Amino acid sequence: MHDHEVLLFLLLGVSVALIIISSILLKTSLKYYRALKALLATKTPSIKKPRKRYVVFSLICEGDVSRNSLEKAVMEKIAEYYGQSLLHKASPYIVFFDEKTRRGVIRVTHLYVNHVIAAIGFIKNIGGKKCIVIPIRTTGTLKKAREYFAKKL
Amino acid sequence: MLARGVILLAKVFVDFYIERCDDTLLETARKLGYYALACSNRFISGVKEVSVKTFNKVIVPANYVGELRNALRDINHKNNIVTVHPMSVEVARWASHDGRIDSILMTPENIKVFDKKQASTMKYYSKPLEVRIPDLVHGDSEIRGAIYRRLNLFAKSGVPVIAGTMAREWFELISPVAIIKLLSTQYDIPEKVALRYLTDIPQQVISSKWGNL
Numbered sequence: 001m002h003d004h005e006v007l008l009f010l011l012l013g014v015s016v017a018l019i020i021i022s023s024i025l026l027k028t029s030l031k032y033y034r035a036l037k038a039l040l041a042t043k044t045p046s047i048k049k050p051r052k053r054y055v056v057f058s059l060i061c062e063g064d065v066s067r068n069s070l071e072k073a074v075m076e077k078i079a080e081y082y083g084q085s086l087l088h089k090a091s092p093y094i095v096f097f098d099e100k101t102r103r104g105v106i107r108v109t110h111l112y113v114n115h116v117i118a119a120i121g122f123i124k125n126i127g128g129k130k131c132i133v134i135p136i137r138t139t140g141t142l143k144k145a146r147e148y149f150a151k152k153l
Numbered sequence: 154m155l156a157r158g159v160i161l162l163a164k165v166f167v168d169f170y171i172e173r174c175d176d177t178l179l180e181t182a183r184k185l186g187y188y189a190l191a192c193s194n195r196f197i198s199g200v201k202e203v204s205v206k207t208f209n210k211v212i213v214p215a216n217y218v219g220e221l222r223n224a225l226r227d228i229n230h231k232n233n234i235v236t237v238h239p240m241s242v243e244v245a246r247w248a249s250h251d252g253r254i255d256s257i258l259m260t261p262e263n264i265k266v267f268d269k270k271q272a273s274t275m276k277y278y279s280k281p282l283e284v285r286i287p288d289l290v291h292g293d294s295e296i297r298g299a300i301y302r303r304l305n306l307f308a309k310s311g312v313p314v315i316a317g318t319m320a321r322e323w324f325e326l327i328s329p330v331a332i333i334k335l336l337s338t339q340y341d342i343p344e345k346v347a348l349r350y351l352t353d354i355p356q357q358v359i360s361s362k363w364g365n366l
Contacts, residue, residue, distance in 0.1 A: 060184060081335075114334045114337060119331075132185070134185060135328060
């Protein structure tokens with residue numbers, strides 16, 4: 001047997017061994033890849049934080065109205081039209097109310113802003129006084145709401 | 154008088170059904186963004202100039218066709234907005250194709266009159282359907298359910314719909330924005346369609362009689 005024939009057989013043997021090793025490595029790497037993918041897939045979906053909206057409103061009333069009576073009227077109206085469940089989901093809160101200018105801002109969850117506007121628009125009585133609530137503008141930030149709150153006629 | 158901090162809204166809205174118009178009500182309507190009102194009873198002194206136009210409105214309740222025809226004979230339909238409150242199917246069908254009638258009123262009392270055929274007839278003659286806002290929010294759930302189905306049937310059929318507040322006093326007026334939001338949240342009517350119920354459609358009825366305002 002010549003030297004070059006021995007070299008040829010040796011090279012053939014090495015190549016076969018390399019193929020076997022690479023296939024084993026591929027199998028293990030695939031296993032790790034699948035495990036990683038499964039790990040990522042089982043991650044629980046995140047719950048988005050509800051955003052806030054600020055509704056600037058104005059009142060037309062026959063007398064002076066206090067903040068507490070207004071808050072009570074708003075809550076009652078939302079509960080009457082859409083139920084207690086939506087009232088808690090919407091979580092309306094009067095951020096500020098100026099009794100002199102009769103303007104205010106209600107903070108509400110962004111998903112229920114339309115419900116709150118509809119409900120407050122139907123208020124006719126606040127603390128025994130005849131009133132109308134006029135929704136003026138909805139904003140995404142309190143800063144912007146303050147601008148509309150302070151806007152002159 | 155009443156308001157101190159009201160930002161004036163865009164005056165594009167029409168209230169098609171006011172029971173009793175007076176000076177205070179007109180002033181409030183102006184602040185809410187209404188520019189035209191259809192009043193059943195007018196008690197306006199005219200001392201204070203208010204930029205809200207008012208029109209006479211006549212509501213004709215009728216149980217049968219003969220009664221409606223007799224009533225229409227006595228009404229000056231050129232100077233009044235004529236609305237029919239049909240209590241039977243025959244009257245409703247007949248009212249759909251009469252040119253003197255401007256709208257047909259739907260209330261809980263006559264809701265059974267408004268079926269699919271009535272919707273197609275009203276669509277064919279482009280006769281607007283009129284609804285009262287208090288009927289949409291008050292009353293029991295069964296009636297409101299019936300109104301929901303009828304309103305959606307007529308809205309999807311392409312029948313023009315008009316909403317009126319039926320106010321007797323100034324505090325019974327409702328902000329047009331609140332009406333639109335109510336129709337979209339409780340009655341599943343898209344906001345753009347609901348906006349037409351308070352602006353475009355009533356304006357068309359008024360301009361067909363008195364020209365462009």
